[in-house]
Each structure stands twice: as structure tokens, then as C-alpha cells.
Amino acid sequence: MLSRRNLLGATAVLVGANAISGRVQAAGIPEAPTTSANSTQPPLFPASGPDYQPVATLNGWTLPWRMNGDWKEFHLVAEPVIREFAPGMNVHLWGYNGQSPGPTIEAVEGDKVRIFVTNKLPEHTTVHWHGMHVPNGMDGVGGVTQPHIDPGKTFVYEFELKRSGSFMYHPHSDEMVQMAMGMMGMFVVHPRDPKLYRVDRDFVFVMSSYLVDPGTSLPKVAEMTDFNMWTWNARVFPGIDSLPVRLGDRVRVRIGNLTMTNHPIHLHGHSFAVTCTDGGWVPESARWPEATTDVPVGAIRAFEVIADAPGDWAFHCHKSHHTMNAMGHNTHNFIGADLKNFAKAVQRVVPDFHPMGSEGMAAMGAMEHPMPDNTLPMMTGFGQFGPIEMGGMFTLMKVREGLGANDYGDPGPYRHPEGTVAREVEASAQEPVHRSEGPAPRGRLATAGAAVARTPSKARR
Numbered sequence: 001m002l003s004r005r006n007l008l009g010a011t012a013v014l015v016g017a018n019a020i021s022g023r024v025q026a027a028g029i030p031e032a033p034t035t036s037a038n039s040t041q042p043p044l045f046p047a048s049g050p051d052y053q054p055v056a057t058l059n060g061w062t063l064p065w066r067m068n069g070d071w072k073e074f075h076l077v078a079e080p081v082i083r084e085f086a087p088g089m090n091v092h093l094w095g096y097n098g099q100s101p102g103p104t105i106e107a108v109e110g111d112k113v114r115i116f117v118t119n120k121l122p123e124h125t126t127v128h129w130h131g132m133h134v135p136n137g138m139d140g141v142g143g144v145t146q147p148h149i150d151p152g153k154t155f156v157y158e159f160e161l162k163r164s165g166s167f168m169y170h171p172h173s174d175e176m177v178q179m180a181m182g183m184m185g186m187f188v189v190h191p192r193d194p195k196l197y198r199v200d201r202d203f204v205f206v207m208s209s210y211l212v213d214p215g216t217s218l219p220k221v222a223e224m225t226d227f228n229m230w231t232w233n234a235r236v237f238p239g240i241d242s243l244p245v246r247l248g249d250r251v252r253v254r255i256g257n258l259t260m261t262n263h264p265i266h267l268h269g270h271s272f273a274v275t276c277t278d279g280g281w282v283p284e285s286a287r288w289p290e291a292t293t294d295v296p297v298g299a300i301r302a303f304e305v306i307a308d309a310p311g312d313w314a315f316h317c318h319k320s321h322h323t324m325n326a327m328g329h330n331t332h333n334f335i336g337a338d339l340k341n342f343a344k345a346v347q348r349v350v351p352d353f354h355p356m357g358s359e360g361m362a363a364m365g366a367m368e369h370p371m372p373d374n375t376l377p378m379m380t381g382f383g384q385f386g387p388i389e390m391g392g393m394f395t396l397m398k399v400r401e402g403l404g405a406n407d408y409g410d411p412g413p414y415r416h417p418e419g420t421v422a423r424e425v426e427a428s429a430q431e432p433v434h435r436s437e438g439p440a441p442r443g444r445l446a447t448a449g450a451a452v453a454r455t456p457s458k459a460r461r
């Protein structure tokens with residue numbers, strides 16, 4: 001789906017008519033590739049320069065470059081874009097090269113990079129290279145290290161990549177608006193030695209959050225805390241692709257956080273260790289096993305996991321409101337309340353009224369409620385066993401035997417070996433689940449779990 005656009009426009013005609021066009025073009029600005037694809041694009045293997053294992057950008061892509069002498073040249077175009085958060089919801093954002101977030105920039109330790117930035121936004125901008133050690137004048141802080149880039153202008157950043165690691169780029173220019181509008185991307189610098197920190201699959205994404213009122217398509221940029229769309233690469237479940245990996249693969253996942261709160265990121269069925277932050281690689285002696293790692297605001301955490309358990313493993317933010325799509329936070333807790341009479345009274349005025357919440361909210365995951373245009377259900381998605389009841393920052397790591405080395409296609413739902421799925425057992429409603437004689441042991445919660453309740457309390461002391 002990559003298309004090329006000629007940014008030179010009318011100028012190109014002039015240049016073509018010029019006798020020195022060859023020299024002008026060689027010295028000029030490289031093309032700015034663009035994409036409108038929403039799904040994870042295949043990793044971009046290096047066709048020139050040092051070798052490396054490229055990353056896969058979740059629901060995103062890598063920016064192609066060209067070599068010009070010793071320099072690796074890239075071209076970012078800051079511009080308004082339309083991003084599909086999930087099928088059924090398009091949001092007007094600002095981004096780079098046709099998408100928000102912008103494409104991942106990949107290069108190699110020791111590379112000299114020249115990054116052209118053309119501003120097609122209605123206001124000025126800059127690009128800051130988060131976590132990277134660059135000359136001060138290349139740091140992209142508008143007013144401090146450079147003039148802002150006015151609309152229609154192109155600036156160039158030039159620096160040598162001193163160290164490998166996981167970094168980000170974003171504006172340092174009207175930041176509140178520009179980051180709230182989605183201007184951000186990841187910048188991965190591979191080690192010069194391709195054997196160093198080698199993994200089989202290397203995923204990357206940045207987290208961003210938005211307040212998009214139901215029925216609208218523009219984020220409210222002044223919001224500070226009460227966001228309703230929690231995204232990975234500006235996608236929400238069920239719009240986030242799964243992470244397909246081969247059984248036994250060493251997998252790295254690099255996660256940037258440009259929201260305004262922390263995200264405890266949890267992977268089921270495995271343990272992992274954080275091996276890299278935006279400050280650099282974590283020494284092996286300083287790593288510890290985790291199943292959830294907190295990604296602070298304005299930081300990157302890259303973890304590595306050996307995918308040693310086949311299955312569809314949930315991978316999500318552990319803040320439960322961040323695995324929901326747009327919801328009303330003013331909802332009262334009706335759990336346990338009898339809303340039938342209340343509903344009857346309201347239905348006399350509003351015949352379609354349907355009370356929610358007296359038995360929890362799971363019903364919302366399976367129900368189709370009439371909704372405003374361009375609005376996603378709060379919780380949704382169907383798996384092989386029923387409704388998934390998720391939204392926001394949720395997807396699956398799909399560990400499978402025999403996947404192709406660079407196959408990133410969705411392998412479909414996991415086929416569980418016989419007898420390995422939790423199942424219903426015969427249990428009559430009449431059967432007592434609590435010990436009827438005597439009070440419950442002190443200091444222990446009365447529990448509805450039959451196996452626990454039937455264990456003689458003496459045996460448990």
C-alpha cells in the first residue's frame with residue numbers, strides 16, 4: 001500500500017528543464033513515502049548498509065530511506081491525517097507521512113542520518129529526538145535550540161547515531177496541542193554488531209491517549225486527565241493487530257508512552273525482563289523477571305521474552321479502564337440493585353430505556369446498543385468461546401509452532417489440545433457450597449468455592 005508522492009510538485013518541472021537537473025536532484029530532498037495502511041506492515045529489511053533484524057511496527061510501518069554518500073537520508077512530512085482507531089471510528093489527527101503515529105525510523109549505530117522535516121501543518125512545529133544523544137542544536141526544542149519550522153518550510157536535522165537503543169520522536173513546539181493530536185513516532189537504532197542483543201522478532205509501538213466525544217472525530221486537545229481512547233499506535237481493540245510469534249522465538253517488544261499517565265503492561269503465560277529503556281540497554285545483572293512492567297510517562301520500556309508456551313496470550317494494560325473504549329465515568333454502581341421498577345417508570349417516558357449494571361456490565365460486551373456515529377462500543381470483540389469484552393489497550397500474543405520466520409500474518413484462534421480448556425462440571429444448585437455446621441473459621445473470608453468450603457477447617461490449620 002505504499003505510494004510515493006512527489007513533494008516537489010511544480011518545482012520538479014522546473015528542475016527537469018534545467019541542464020544541471022542531475023546534480024540538483026542528487027543534492028535535493030528525498031521523496032517522502034506515505035501510507036494509508038492501518039495494519040502491521042512487513043518489516044523493512046535493509047537493502048544497503050550494515051545488516052540488522054528490522055522491527056515490526058504494530059499497526060504501522062518503517063520509513064524508507066536513501067543513501068547519499070555516507071548519509072542515510074529520511075524525509076518526514078508533518079501533516080493532518082485521518083486515522084482509523086478500529087473499524088467504525090476515524091479520527092482527525094496530526095501525524096507524519098500519511099499516518100499517526102508517524103513511521104518508525106530505523107538505522108544503525110554509527111550511521112550518519114540526515115532527516116528532512118517538511119511542515120504541512122497550519123502552525124509551526126519542530127522534531128525532538130527523545131533519548132538520543134545529539135548535538136544540542138539538533139535537539140528540536142523550538143525557541144531554545146532552533147527556530148520553529150513555519151508552515152510550508154523544510155528543515156534538516158543531521159547527526160551521528162552514537163549508540164543503539166529504543167527512542168522516540170515528537171514535536172517540542174506547541175506540545176500540548178501537537179502531542180494531543182498524535183504527533184509522535186518511534187526511532188530504533190540497531191547495534192552495529194547484528195549478533196548483539198539479537199532477537200527473532202522485534203515489535204515496537206507507542207501509546208497515546210485521546211478524548212474524542214462520542215459522535216465526534218476530533219480529539220479535545222485541552223484535556224489533561226479524563227481521556228476516553230487509550231491507544232497502541234493510535235489503534236484500540238479490536239483494531240490492534242495480534243503479535244504472531246513462533247514457538248521458541250526470542251521476542252522483544254519496545255513500548256513508548258506519550259500519554260499523560262503510566263501503563264502497567266501485562267503479558268499472560270510468560271515472564272519477561274526489561275532489557276532496554278530510552279536511557280539505553282539494561283545490563284544483564286540488573287534485569288529481573290516480571291509479568292507486568294510499568295511504562296512511565298515519557299519513557300520507553302523494551303522487554304524480552306522467550307515465547308515458550310503455545311496459545312493466544314492476552315497482552316494488555318492492567319488498568320482496567322484502559323481496556324475499554326469511550327465510556328461514561330459518571331456511571332453509578334448499581335450492582336445488586338433491583339432496577340426493574342425503576343426501568344418500568346422510565347420506559348413510560350423513554351420506551352427504549354434499558355437499565356445497565358445491576359448484574360455487572362458484561363452484557364455490554366455482547367449487546368449491540370444504538371450508538372452515535374463514529375463511536376466504538378465500550379467493550380467488544382468475539383473469540384472462539386464468546387464475547388471478549390475488551391477495548392482500548394488490549395491484544396493477543398499468538399505463540400504457534402512452525403510459523404514462517406518472517407510471517408506476521410494472523411494465525412487465527414489457538415487450537416487447544418484436548419482436555420486443556422477450563423470446562424463446566426456437573427454441580428446441582430441444591431448442593432451446599434458452604435459448611436452448614438458451625439461458623440466460618442475466624443479470619444477467613446466465607447467463600448463460594450466448593451473445594452475450599454468442603455475442606456475440613458481442621459485440616460487447613
Ligand SMILES: [Cu+2]
Pocket residue numbers: 230262263264317318319322393
Ligand atoms: Cu493503561
